[in-house]
Amino acid sequence: MKQQLNIVVNGEPRELFIEPKTLLVQVIREHLGLTGTHQACDSSSCAACTVVVDGMAVKSCSILALQVNGREVLTVEGLAQGPNLHPIQQAFIDNWAFQCGFCTSGQIMATKALLDENPDPTREEVQAQLDGHLCRCTGYNMINEAVRDAAKRIKAQKETANSEKGAK
Amino acid sequence: MSEYSIIGKPTPNVDGPAKVTGEARYTIDMTLPHMLYGKLLRSPYPHARILSIDTSAAEKLPGVKAVITGKDTPGGKWGLWRRFRELSDQQALATDKVRFIGDPVAAVAATTEEIAERALDLIEVDYEPLPAVFDPIEAIKDDAPMVHEDFPSNINATRHIEWGDVDAAFAKADYIREDRFVLEAAHPCAMEVHNSLASYDKGTGRLTVWTSTGSPYFVQQNLADALKMREGDIRVIKPHVGGHFGGKNSTMPDSVNAAILSMKTGRPVKIVFNRDEEFTTTEHRTAQHMALKLGLKKNGEIVAFEVKAMTNGGAYTGLGATTLYLTGTFITMPYKIPNYRYDGVRTYTNIVWGTSIRGFGSVPGKYCSETQLDRAAKDLGIDPLEIRRINAVAPGYTAPGQYTFESCGIQPCIEKMAVRVKEKWPKIEQDEGIGYCAFAYMTGGIFNWIDTPYAYSSAHIKVNWDGTVDLYSQAADVGQGHNTVAAMICAEELGIGLDDIRLHMGDTAHAYTDLGAWGSRETLMNGNAIKDAAAQVKQKLIDIARMKLGENIAYDFVARDKRVFLELRPERGVSYYDLVKDAIRHNDGVPLTGTGHYTPHNKGMISPAYAMGIMAIKAKVDRETGHVTAQDVLVVHDSGQIINPLGARGQTEGCIHMGLGYGLCEEMPMDQGMLLNPEFVDYKILRTRDMPEIEIMHVPTYEPNGPFGAKEAAEATIAPAAPSLANAIYQACGAEFFSNVLKPEKVLKAIRAKEAQNNATSQAKK
Amino acid sequence: MPKYRCPMCRKICSEHLDLARHYLGQTDKKHKEWLKTQGLSYAELIKAQVTEFGNKGYEALAEVLKKEAVVVDEG
CATH class of the missing domain: 3.90.1170.50 (Aldehyde oxidase/xanthine dehydrogenase, a/b hammerhead)
Structure with missing residues (x-):
């Protein structure tokens, strides 16, 4: 029996009817067509499918869609503000933090959750947060640099916003 | 003013916006x-x-x-x-x-x-x-089950290389050692199945x-x-x-x-394969047995080298036969070896087959030869870096009938390494060691087993009325960043910006043939084709500019910064955009086009160019647990003129990740042909916490066969990681390894063996 | 200087050992079958060549070719 699922995805309320066994990743990729979230394993061990649910990084292959009923889900497609890339996205580009790009949305979404929590992480803290994210291309160091660069960009952005507010 | 406006500048990936927003479409998304x-x-x-x-x-x-x-x-x-x-x-x-x-x-x-x-x-x-057979030594026996009819003793491919007089040279050598090795298989583990x-x-x-x-x-x-x-x-x-990654x-x-x-x-x-199918039924790096015999003079000069390889081919050929061929070649690089013999046999067996995984032909072989070289150096009392310097080749070196190094920066790489190591690691603690490995790798293969009648690489460009350029090629960006390199080469040659170029790559219906991304070939081969196509268009623009400016044929023009101008009088020039419009008017309204191609000729058996260098790894061993830590990596790399420093660094970091995995944890244990670890839970690739920081230094050379002097950067640095690590542990505690994958139990065993050997020696002395 | 022709094809070499190298590099049935008529086995020769240091497989075949290869006059 299909059940109703009400979630907010990238700011848009969505109403779906799904089989209870449906995983969140299936809803994202197959039902909503948001294919920027990828799956690279069948054992919940690569973290490529990571999305942000109510501010927390979650492997979308390891959770039933109905478990996030009523919650807000952010995928990589929802990160940019209109035509402007999010500072994390820009930092990933500028630091060559991806090659094939297949695991990238998971890395970026985990970074989003990390920087919301810890705006100035060290190399070791980034390693700890992203340790479960497998990447076969980069060797991770350039991702780590991108995450710390993103932190600086977000901080600078906030300072600019604050000083503009102050000026007003 | 630097020589180039685009080449050599750190350039973010042209596919970046698509890849960070989820817009990039992979087959699996379709x-x-x-x-x-x-x-x-x-x-x-x-x-x-x-x-x-x-x-x-x-x-x-x-x-x-x-x-x-x-x-x-x-x-x-x-x-x-x-x-x-x-x-x-x-x-x-x-x-x-x-x-x-x-x-x-x-x-x-x-x-x-x-x-x-x-x-x-x-x-x-x-x-x-x-009845089934799983190992090359069993497969080659007379009574072994036949995997394919018509292949007696399961011999799928053989390779013999010989130059000089090997037996005579061994007879005169001051020092000879023989070592036998068993190398494990490894899976490429692409994230997209x-x-x-x-x-x-x-x-x-x-x-x-x-x-x-x-x-x-x-x-x-x-x-x-x-x-x-x-x-x-x-x-x-x-x-x-x-x-x-070759898979x-x-x-x-x-x-x-x-x-x-x-x-x-x-x-x-x-x-779509699932991950289990990906591990159990798609191609991997071949497991193999190797035997090496090395003859040296007392001063460490190599006089003779002999290599035997038996590879566990698996059920089908793939590019495994090429891997067997290249194993005999890359194991000699980058050293002067006056007398050399290689025999390799690839056997069919009843397992999934091995093929051309990243750095193919170099990874297992270099593990053996470079760990052997360290043992020889220790026996002769020669510094490990010094023995590599003594034997490293010079520009123009030719291995008879095989290959020639035109550009070749290995000597300056070693010199730079010697200086930097002293600065970087002035003090080595207890149970730490520094291990070295010199390396070289092809920049695109010359061989034609695929039997193509076409040029190896080609590219077509169309310049539109507004100056935008459509670049068409079958060349493949598989993550290595070739799209960025392709756009950079095209833009540099035409003197325009990356934003003027739109790529149409990897479609057989829209572009002439390119053999694709393997053997580190795209930068050089496709790059040459793109440069050729762009040069044809540039010449048309120069012709028009010459007419407009009324300049004599004797004067040279340059295309740069969206202008075409006189080299000696840069102020005399015409806007690129105006020239394009004129050129199309002059051409009956047909857009400007150029079709470039490249096929290597008279460049030996292997490749037109070779990237090379030397790696050093500082590592620590825990003598109680056998746990090995790669602490720090230093690479000095001759990759010719670097096209994109960001991409080149990414490739090197990625190589070292995969190479260290080969040395530390990646393996494919099988029981009666069944893979025992077909998931990321059990097949361990290095995680972010396992990765040391990596310092990369360049010794730029100009490679005459490469576009703007470029050589490959995608594969050379994978092979040296595991042997550098094993050599570091050898330097730290004397433990010797005859197989990759330094798992703690193997390391402990090697340490115990070394201790037993030391005890026996000191007993004998008493 | 005499030259020698492969018993199974038109390949000509100036040394029997080189001819043996050529011979074992051929993968067609014809070359493999002829070895049997000489009491040799393709697999055994390859095995000898690849499992022991030296040129044992080629040397064994070269001995046979010394008797069987046709001598071709120079020019």
């Missing part, structure tokens, strides 16, 4: 209206005769649209060694017998993936199990296939062989590819069976 899902039924036996297959129950399952077995396929065999037809040994579905656990025997197309999977369970296959989407047009009899590949052209040729169709009736499109050169049963199922049903069919 669907077509009315599409069916295909699945393959695979053999549970390593070697068995198929007696009968009953598909009737599966056919009756609602939602199933087609079930096929070997007899329903066109029956064409295929392989990458097309020039040697007997080595075209792959087939869509097994007909007579299965040759490894995972060999496909039937395929299903259904309306959902779940129904397709249920249908597989309903197919009844009656097998007669046959093999998958294909095929759409057959009943009306025209033409086929379109989207697939995760490194070479659309190889897939096109192989599909033509498999389906007995004309190449031109098959269009292969490579969308974004989620990793390749996506061969055409696999996903694309072939998706095509056959689409032909049967008249509907698009998509086949």
